[in-house]
Amino acid sequence: MTRRVDLRSDTVTQPTPAMRAAMADAIVGDDGYGEDPTVSALEARYAQLVGKPAAVFVPSGVMANQIAVRVLTQPGDVIIAGRDQHVVSYEMGASARNSSVQFATVDDSSGSLPLDAVVERIDAEFDHQAHVSMIALENTHMPSGGTPWDVDELRRLARAIGDRPIHMDGARLFNAVIATGTPAADYTQNVTTVMTCLSKGLCAPVGSLLAGSATLMEAARVERKRLGGAMRQAGILAAAGIVALDTMIERLAEDHVRARALAELFASAFPESGYDPSSCRTNIVAFNHPQARQIIEELAARGVEGGTVAPRRVRFVTHAQISDDDVTYVAEVLASFRPSR
DSSP, X not given: OOOOEEOSOGGGOOOOHHHHHHHHHOOOOOGGGTOOHHHHHHHHHHHHHHTOSXXXXXXXXXXXXXXXXXXXXXXXXXXXXXXXXXXXXXXXXXXXXXXXXXXXXXXXXXXXXXXXXXXXXXXXXXXXXXXXXXXXEESXXXXXXXXXXXXXXXXXXXXXXXXXXXXXXXXXXXXXXXXXXXXXHHHHTTOSEEEEESSSTTOOXXXXXXXXXXXXXXXXXXXXXXXXXXXXXXXXXXXXXXXXXXXXXXXXXXXXXXXXXXXXXXXHHOGGGTOOGGGOOSSEEEEEXXXXXXXXXXXXXXXXXXXXXXXXXXEEXXXXXXXXXXXXXXXXXXXXXXXXO
């Protein structure tokens, strides 16, 4: 039987034994009434890590992003965001559907937002264009290859946009923290709201967190209920999230090392892609290739599973279930692999 190395996403991670034990022993209550002590402890722990007064536990990262949109915008407003960000391209048009907002997208191929383009769009309000009520950014930036933001660049952005709020889609925020050595609270000092997924590299089975001011998080709880995200004895899930925040952040460095090794292998196997493996700084290998989907299909037949994030862009993601032996197997497959014509 062909060996299987699952590099499709870090969402395929399994909860650790410590998480399963914590879930079994969790003290729970009805979170709809604010009475689940484990949920409250998780929210407080995340808020402390990101330097915000309050946080809300939600079922998914998409819901966290959508709640942020709802509390920071009004119908008809504009959100400036990178054209390839998750909230723009991978949430099935949810912001338009849920909040009746529109996006002004800018080139985010580098992983960040070009400051001049952001400022120019804000300035366009004087030319009778719709009000920009929010800036959205993604850290790490998945489509460009898990690129972490430079914290000084983030501060320059915050200064340039004045009092407009910034939402950080920090689904993989702690990958950026580990890659750059920047504390999470430094990253979030200049943003209004921030969300992080627990069910990606941190290995919890379910859930994300949204943090911000106490006032905004009270509003977020209302929007969570409106979107169907209020839960009852959710401490069973939150218990795994606490273990994730306490024990799984530092180990992300292992994923980064393995991703860089894979980046070198893929760059060598597909020189025509022009992929620079040094651009792989966290846990995502992503590069363009005219045969992207064919490559993914044919590698999967050999036991190496990845995915595409655009018609000609492949992605491979390391996580806690990927070992050094798995990297060695990928090397063996790539040594003799050529996509069929």
